Amino acid sequence: MTPEEFRRIGHQVVDWIADYRAQVGERPVMSPVEPGSIRARLPVSPPAQSESFDAVFQDLERLILPGLSHWQHPSFFGYFPSNCGLASVLGDYLSTGLGVLGLAWQSSPALTELEEVVTEWMRQMVGLSEAWSGVIQDTASTSTLVALVCARERTSGYSLGRGGLQGEERPLVVYASAQAHSSVEKAALLAGFGRSNFRKIETDGSYAMRPDALAAAVEADIGRGLAPCAVVATTGTTTTTAVDPLEAIAEVSRRHGLWLHVDAAMAGSAMILPECRPLWQGIEGADSIVLNAHKWLGAAFDCSLYYVRDPEHLVRVMSTNPSYLQSAVDSRVKNLRDWGIPLGRRFRALKLWCLIREQGIAGLQARLRRDIANARWLEARVRSTPGWRVLAPVPLQTVCVRHEPAGLEAEALDRHTQAWADRVNHSGAAYLTPAVLDGRWMVRVSIGSIATEREHVDALWKRMRQQAERA
Amino acid sequence: MTPEEFRRIGHQVVDWIADYRAQVGERPVMSPVEPGSIRARLPVSPPAQSESFDAVFQDLERLILPGLSHWQHPSFFGYFPSNCGLASVLGDYLSTGLGVLGLAWQSSPALTELEEVVTEWMRQMVGLSEAWSGVIQDTASTSTLVALVCARERTSGYSLGRGGLQGEERPLVVYASAQAHSSVEKAALLAGFGRSNFRKIETDGSYAMRPDALAAAVEADIGRGLAPCAVVATTGTTTTTAVDPLEAIAEVSRRHGLWLHVDAAMAGSAMILPECRPLWQGIEGADSIVLNAHKWLGAAFDCSLYYVRDPEHLVRVMSTNPSYLQSAVDSRVKNLRDWGIPLGRRFRALKLWCLIREQGIAGLQARLRRDIANARWLEARVRSTPGWRVLAPVPLQTVCVRHEPAGLEAEALDRHTQAWADRVNHSGAAYLTPAVLDGRWMVRVSIGSIATEREHVDALWKRMRQQAERA
Numbered sequence A, B: 001m002t003p004e005e006f007r008r009i010g011h012q013v014v015d016w017i018a019d020y021r022a023q024v025g026e027r028p029v030m031s032p033v034e035p036g037s038i039r040a041r042l043p044v045s046p047p048a049q050s051e052s053f054d055a056v057f058q059d060l061e062r063l064i065l066p067g068l069s070h071w072q073h074p075s076f077f078g079y080f081p082s083n084c085g086l087a088s089v090l091g092d093y094l095s096t097g098l099g100v101l102g103l104a105w106q107s108s109p110a111l112t113e114l115e116e117v118v119t120e121w122m123r124q125m126v127g128l129s130e131a132w133s134g135v136i137q138d139t140a141s142t143s144t145l146v147a148l149v150c151a152r153e154r155t156s157g158y159s160l161g162r163g164g165l166q167g168e169e170r171p172l173v174v175y176a177s178a179q180a181h182s183s184v185e186k187a188a189l190l191a192g193f194g195r196s197n198f199r200k201i202e203t204d205g206s207y208a209m210r211p212d213a214l215a216a217a218v219e220a221d222i223g224r225g226l227a228p229c230a231v232v233a234t235t236g237t238t239t240t241t242a243v244d245p246l247e248a249i250a251e252v253s254r255r256h257g258l259w260l261h262v263d264a265a266m267a268g269s270a271m272i273l274p275e276c277r278p279l280w281q282g283i284e285g286a287d288s289i290v291l292n293a294h295k296w297l298g299a300a301f302d303c304s305l306y307y308v309r310d311p312e313h314l315v316r317v318m319s320t321n322p323s324y325l326q327s328a329v330d331s332r333v334k335n336l337r338d339w340g341i342p343l344g345r346r347f348r349a350l351k352l353w354c355l356i357r358e359q360g361i362a363g364l365q366a367r368l369r370r371d372i373a374n375a376r377w378l379e380a381r382v383r384s385t386p387g388w389r390v391l392a393p394v395p396l397q398t399v400c401v402r403h404e405p406a407g408l409e410a411e412a413l414d415r416h417t418q419a420w421a422d423r424v425n426h427s428g429a430a431y432l433t434p435a436v437l438d439g440r441w442m443v444r445v446s447i448g449s450i451a452t453e454r455e456h457v458d459a460l461w462k463r464m465r466q467q468a469e470r471a
Helices: A003-026 A053-067 A086-098 A109-125 A140-155 A182-190 A211-223 A246-256 A267-272 A274-280 A293-297 A311-318 A349-383 A410-427 A454-469 B003-026 B053-067 B086-098 B109-125 B140-155 B182-190 B211-223 B246-256 B267-272 B274-280 B293-297 B311-318 B349-383 B410-427 B454-469
Strands: A133-137 A172-177 A198-201 A227-234 A259-263 A288-292 A304-308 A388-390 A398-403 A431-437 A440-446 B133-137 B172-177 B198-201 B227-234 B259-263 B288-292 B304-308 B388-390 B398-403 B431-437 B440-446
Touching (some): A003 A053, A003 B003, A053 B086, A053 B349, A086 A349, A086 B003, A086 B053, A086 B086, A109 A304, A109 B053, A133 A140, A140 A182, A140 A227, A140 A259, A140 A288, A140 A304, A140 A311, A172 A182, A182 A198, A198 A211, A211 A227, A227 A246, A246 A259, A267 A274, A267 A288, A267 A349, A288 A293, A293 A304, A293 A349, A304 A311, A349 A388, A349 A454, A398 A410, A398 A454, A410 A440, A410 A454, B003 B053, B086 B349, B109 B133, B109 B304, B109 B349, B133 B140, B140 B172, B140 B288, B140 B311, B172 B211, B182 B198, B198 B211, B211 B227, B211 B246, B227 B246, B267 B274, B267 B293, B267 B349, B293 B349, B349 B388, B349 B454, B398 B410, B398 B454, B410 B431, B410 B440, B410 B454, B440 B454
Parallel strands (some): A172 A198, A172 A227, A259 A288, B172 B198, B172 B227, B259 B288
Antiparallel strands (some): A133 A304, A288 A304, A398 A440, B288 B304, B388 B398, B398 B440, B431 B440
16 A cells, blocks of 8 residues: 555545544444354455455445444443543554554654653653653553562562572462452463462452451461562452552551552542542552553553552563664663563554643543542432442442342342343443442443543433333 | 544644655664653643644654654664554554454454454465464564463463462473574563573574474473473574474474474564465474564554464463453353453454455565565675675575674674664664674664565665775
8 A cells, every 4th residue: 555545545544433433422332243243244264366445444334333332432331431532543543654663762762752751741640759660561451460570579589580480489479359350360370379379358348458358368378488479459440449548558568578569550540630649548658550541541542551669670570682672772771672571562652642732631630520520420319219229439430330129139139230231231322331249240330431421421320220120 | 632623633644644654765764863862852741731733743743753763664674574554554543543442252342253354364374274263462572471371381280270380399491492582581481480491492503493402401301300391483583584493393392292382473474475384384283373463464563463272271371250341142252351461452453454455465475575585685695795694594584694804803893793784774774783693793684664675675785885895
């Protein structure tokens, strides 16, 4: 494809996306397709000869769009928002179009330096001290894996330079709340700790980690001859956006030399609001933090910000220095390949840079405050409606609810919950993802899609009542 | 930003990229900026209020472009090509604009199913049997880490469900050629094996792994009471594109129950040419393969294809199944979160789908054949020029050369090599990345940027002679 063909078709692509975004609210939020139905309609073999891009557009309309659940839809209330603000989209378009890679500083200096600048901007925006250095990773899953590997190496005195985990006498142990994201246990297993050295710490009535239970578990492990290594605290759990008490957890960590990693994947964005900062009181006692700018904040996926207090330790654990990547300036620059797992690196800073500049701090703050207000509004509606319950505190934008008709309990209640949520989803009018809390299914209403206004939350609430209270 | 603003500025972005691509050949290939100079010219704090996108365009021209080394430049001969074909760019534009995520099949069915289709297309294109299943990862570094974790879990009988590597009696050992990419050792260290359980196997005169040396190392480790676990063979090493003999290595692997992972990050793309397939004779004896469609083939970064023969094993190692990710169709679909480390997943299949359709197999094959012919042409020039040497076989598109003036040896020769390569790079006319081979610096000429024609290789050769032979 020549640059002139790219210009012509690129304009069509932009128009197509602009139309998509303008009209996405008219589509069913959740794709209704059956498993395998899209695959079955696509050619089993690649084309031998070049095809026109018109054929691609036809397949997009005919096959792909009906097969999507629309994350940018104003009535998307599933999972957590994965906002992809249009200014950020343009930043990503610039990145892909430039097609430069950051293997080393020298392989594209601006890529590295703009990443330093925007992670520094974000540090200021979320109120972290100057003690933190940031880098962009792909996801919180990967960031947490990096954190646990770094913890492993700190506790073991760089066992990777010797026999690895295989050479350690005392098994290392990792702790997280029972409400921690599944990626935390996955990271501990991938890093080689083993499930029997992973502790799920019980939570309190608001689903936050109990620091006394953490301290007790750590002390019990020490008593058994094990080596407590790391604790992962969560600011904003996936099920209920519960907030672990960082100050008390940091105190336990300090006392026992644990690495404290804070998973603020969702709620980290909220720290651009000064009024939310009390939620991570104690954050300066952590060793590493992850927050996903690709969630609520609005940067195009993937844009997970990973902050550490000791970048030299990170680099020592992650670094490689083969001759084909060396340059004369290595001692004077950051080589971001040594800040994470992949060697290759897109120019991801552009999408965050464009988002922040186009919105300004004020614009981002206003949107997040709108969403929090919408969640409070919904919480009040649910609380004041007979038969409905709010199941967990609402510190941010997620409201956990259940409709509990008289006489329905246990499995029957579960069936009811899943059935009405399913009816809402299959109506196409909104998308909800249920979850299990205290052993029972409930429905998370996760508010915060960029396009979601009060009217959409109001319509959702009416739809929920209609589907749950019928019959 | 509203869809209408996006439409207007999006057209500007497309035009800006079209102009950039059309004129990239007129820019200095390697950025001449000093460390810190870009950062120093950017605001230290984020803007409080919204800025216009015009300011972004101004900064792009004034600050960012001069700070880039241009990977899409026709005279980019550094590292390996990271081609970002314009049809693939448009596929990525569609992905970012749609802003959908593949956490689970249900969270956007078409995302998963198109990924199944294009990895299947690629399987056919590179001549792998139907025994392989594919998925898109970000990079080869990550794919190799996944492979080594899977190897660890196969050999240890799923130690992650118990005490992890910490509970194993016999340390597990990983093998790779001394010419393997730095990411292989990094992956072994991250996965917890430890450096003392990582063996670098010596290579033969063509820099390929010696299967007899591998067998001897494995047997020696067994004799010591260790547990040989995995071998990573490379099809196309980074320094010289050497090709490890897969058939013989597979035989050693079979005999000792080793996991065989093949790093075909660079050379895997060449397997779309039937005449190159002898290079990975024996590939069907492997357990996992990575090939980077974002290198020579031309898919926008990141697009690393990871193939396995036993997807159930992969899923068993990687899977998590929290309630908030469950859906009614889970038993009937692929949930690609269980095929790798990150939970979140972009719609990456679009960029590969658009590339293959716009080029057709024939178009991709023609370009790769052009590059191989250009490498052969350069090889012949170097071989026939007094004072110049070709240092390694040229199976693909990389020519390793040294200018060896009479009387220059050892460190003096190293200084000469680095000096002339540096002069070429600082001239702005071409970009080369030297590397160490057999303890001495040499220059890799890595041909294969989409825009690179014979005339650019010819001009490079003249420039190399001019800079090396002067004085």
